Amino acid sequence: MIANYTKSTYLITCLCILNVHLLYVQSEQSDLYSPLDDVIRLNSSSxxxxxxxxxxxxxxxxxxxxxxCGHCQMFAPIYKNLASRVKNWTSVVRIAGVDCSKDENVITCSQNKVRGYPTIYIYPPNPQKDKTEDEPLDLRSLKIEWTVDDIEEAIVNYVEGLKGKNRKYPPVVEALQPVDVSRRVDFKRLYSSKNDHDDAINDRHGPQDLMFIVESDKSYLGRKLIMEYYRINTRLELRRILLKQTELLKSMLTEEDFSNLDKNQPILFKLNYPEDGSRKGQVLVKGEAKDLLPTSTEAERDDFIQDRFKAFLEHYYIVELKDSGYGPPLIGTKDKKPATYEEKKDPGSEDLEIEYLIHSDPVGSKKIFATDILKGITYMITHEIKIKGDLSPSELNTIRNLLSILNKYLPLDRWDPDVNKLIMEMRTRLDENRSKYEIDGVKAQEIRDILELSGADKIRSRYTNKNWVNCHDSDKYHKGYTCSLWILFHSLTVGEYMKAAPVKVRPTMVLFTMRDYITKFLGCSVCASNFEKETESLDASLDYRNSSALWLWNTHNIVRQRLNNESPIDKRPLAEVIFPSPKRCQECYKTPAPEIGTDGKTYSDIQWNMQKVLGFIIDLYKPDRLVTPNELALLLSKIKGKVNYDLIDGDPFKSKTRFVSPDLNNSSEEWKIQSIFSTSDMSICLFLYLSCIVIVIAVCLVLNPKWIRSKSK
Known part of the structure; x- marks a missing residue:
């Protein structure tokens, strides 16, 4: 019986551990990087x-x-590849990341003056906060392509350049410099006598082997290898000699080796100390890429040479590398394709109700849901504005205009009075000190105080970044916050048009506010830059009352076509990308559907019936016609039973909250817990748990019969 109890306990324990693991994996789904990547994920506390x-x-x-940020998602595989490429540089360089979309990291991102995504900073070793010389390097300032090779070389240049700064730098910086015999320390390394060699190497308990990479001054081979193998510097000192240092090379190499030097091919040699007292090097590896790969490109030859040198060193120092925790050989990893953002998704974590609603339900699939707009507004106000830090008078004016159009053109009081209250109170508090703010701007702490006093925390916990509806992440073209921005401003332009039409006023405030907000606050810097280019002639494009709504519709289609063209692997037919599609609104087109996108035709070749397009946009985005959170809950309740609820944990319809959204039930949590266990699975677990209790009691009774007799007396 005791054995049975032990087995039952073991089973329950295993189930608990499995559930905890599943929850942990679930929590990782929202990040671009996982523990399996070589990127150190940092947060506000770490x-x-x-x-x-x-x-x-x-x-x-x-x-x-x-x-x-779509560009962050596109860049993620490159950054993973970079981290994998340099993962053995950990004694010198480490690759990390901070997710600024998480509320817990807002202050950290703000304090580091992050103005757009993705932003890469290179921090010096042993930095001190608030010291000018310890300011990080913004990779954007280098004006380089963000490829793995370019970023890797930028890192090498940065570490090597630490010597030229008025600061303490680690020993590896010295090793990256070419050997200079005019310097005493380098001279003693090369020309010390056999007896004093051990003391002359350096003050780091001199290495047993002294090797040199001979290369051109533009080559990065030697510096990359020094960074890679510096972790075994007590056994090996690896240094660089430039091919142009002919006198030095002539004194260190045999006459034959020196005469065979190719001015464009690197070599690796070791400095020996033979009995005759000579100081001649033994050539260990030659590049020879030109001879072996005569038809290859320069980049392919460089990869070949680097792999050849690394193969030798990894074999030569296999014991030392293993003891130092050196990772598996990286030869050939340049072609490794890391998992992309989409490949990490767990299909079991999808909210099946919402996915059914937006893709299959005859009513819901043709609606726009206010819940996504409320989520977008919440993220704008409580995150992007907050993370900006100090606001200039111009930025403050943009925020005031944004709050005004939200209040004027959206029925927020009907959607959610708490959000409406947040907008109103923020505007009031900003107006109270308007004269001061218009001169000095607003400090970051003042913005945080205004948000807190206006009730931002309550709204943020209600409208989290999970369970989007129209912007559900099952569709890569309609995903999350950026998707909600498009819906928000489509609704605002339509709302502005509907209010302006009766009085024949040409509405423009929404689009200009949208332009100012995106260019000043949107985290995706590439998106903001692209949108700014689209709006260069905005004023000249708004001639009529309906121009704002149609301009935004047209611009959105241009952006959709461009994004589709930038994803050749997942590229879709043009008829599926533009909006509305021919299936959705056939009368909106003058161009026959079969001709769309054929024979190299693009979006600009399509002829539209603009009156029908305008009518379609108004019917779809008119704020009064959007599905409110309450109506969303009702729609979801009507489709119960049409999807497999065994994959969903929890019931979103039991909330007594007046304003229901898919995640209101769980407003106090960062994410919604979902499990792969069905109801029957959980019933079995409960049965086993109760059975274990009964077994434990029975065991106690059997092992302690005196207790039974004492109770019977």
Missing amino acids: FEPTVFHLSKNVTYVVQFYNTF
Whole structure:
């Protein structure tokens, strides 16, 4: 019986551990990087102790990103590849990331002056906060392509350049410099006698082997290898000699090796100390890429040479590398394709009700849901504005205009009075000190105080970044916050048109506010830059009352076509990308549907019936016709039983909250817990748990019969 009890306990324990693991995996789904990647994920509590730890001579490369940012998603595989490529540089460089879309990281991102996503900063080793010389390097300032090779070389240049700064730098910086025999320390390394060799190497308990990479001054091979193998520097000192240092090379190599030097091919040699007292090097590896790969490109030859040198060193120092925790050989990893953002998704975590509603339900699939707009507004106000930090008078004016159009053109009081109250109180508090703010701007702490006093925390917990409806993440073209921005401003332009039409006023405030907000506050810097280009001639494009609504519709289609063209792997037919599609509104087109996108035709070749398009946009985006949170709950309740609810944990319809959204039930949590266990599975677990209790009681009774007799007396 005791054995049975032990087995039952073991089973329950295993189930608990499995459930905890599943919840952990579920929590990772919302991030661009997982524990399986070589990117160190930092947050508000770990950032400062990690990056500013004074006992480490490590340079940190930190990407500040936003999970909703499409360009961050596109860049994620590149950053993973970079982290994988340099993962054995950990004694010198480490790759990290901070997700600025998470509320817990807002202050960290704001304090580091993150103005767009993705942003990459390179922090010096042993930095001190608030010291000008310890300011991180913004990778954008280098004007380079954000490829793995370019970023890797930028990191090498940064570490090598630490010597030229008025600061303490780690020993590896010295090793990256070409050997200079005019310097005493380098001279003693090369020309010390056999007896004093051990003391002459350096003050780091001199290495047993002294090797040199001979290369051109533009080559990065030697510096990359020094960064890679510096972790075994007690056994190996690896240094660089430039091919142009002919006198030095002539004195160190045999006459034959020196005469065979190819001015464009690197070599690796070891400095030996033979009995005759000579100081001649033994050539260990030659590049020879031109001879072996005569038809290959320069980049392919460089990869071949690097792999050849690394293969030798990994074989030569296999014991030392293993003891130092060196990872598996990286030869050939340049072609490794890391998992993309979409590939990490867990299909079991989808909200099946919402997916059915937007893709299959005859009513819901043709509606726009106010819940997504409320989520977007919440994120704008409580996150993007907050993360901006100090606001200039111009930025403050943009926020005031934004609050005005939200209040004027959206029925927020009907959708959610609490959101309406937040908008009104924010505007009131900003107006109270308007004269001061218009001169000095608003400090970051003042913005945080205004948000707190206006009730932002309550709204933020209600409208989280989960369970989007129209912007559900089952569709890569309609995903999350950026999707909600398009819906928001479509609704605002339509609302503005409907209010302006009776009085024949040309409405423009919504589009100009949208332009100002996106260019000044939108985290995706590439998106903001592209949108700014689209709005260069905005004023000249708004001639009629309906121009704002139609201009935004047209611009949105241009953006959709461009994004589709930038994704050749997942590229869809043009008829499926433009909006509305021919299936959705056939009368909106003058061009026959079969001709759309054929024979190289693009969006600009399509002829439209603009009156029908305008009518379609108004019917779809008119604020009074959007599905409210209450109506969403009713729609979801009507489709119960049409989807497999065994994959969904919890019931979103039991909430007594007046304003229901898919995640209101769980407003106090960061994310909604979902399990792969069905109701029957949970019933079995409960039965086993109760059975274990009964078994434990029975065991106690059997092992302690005196207790039974004492009770019977």
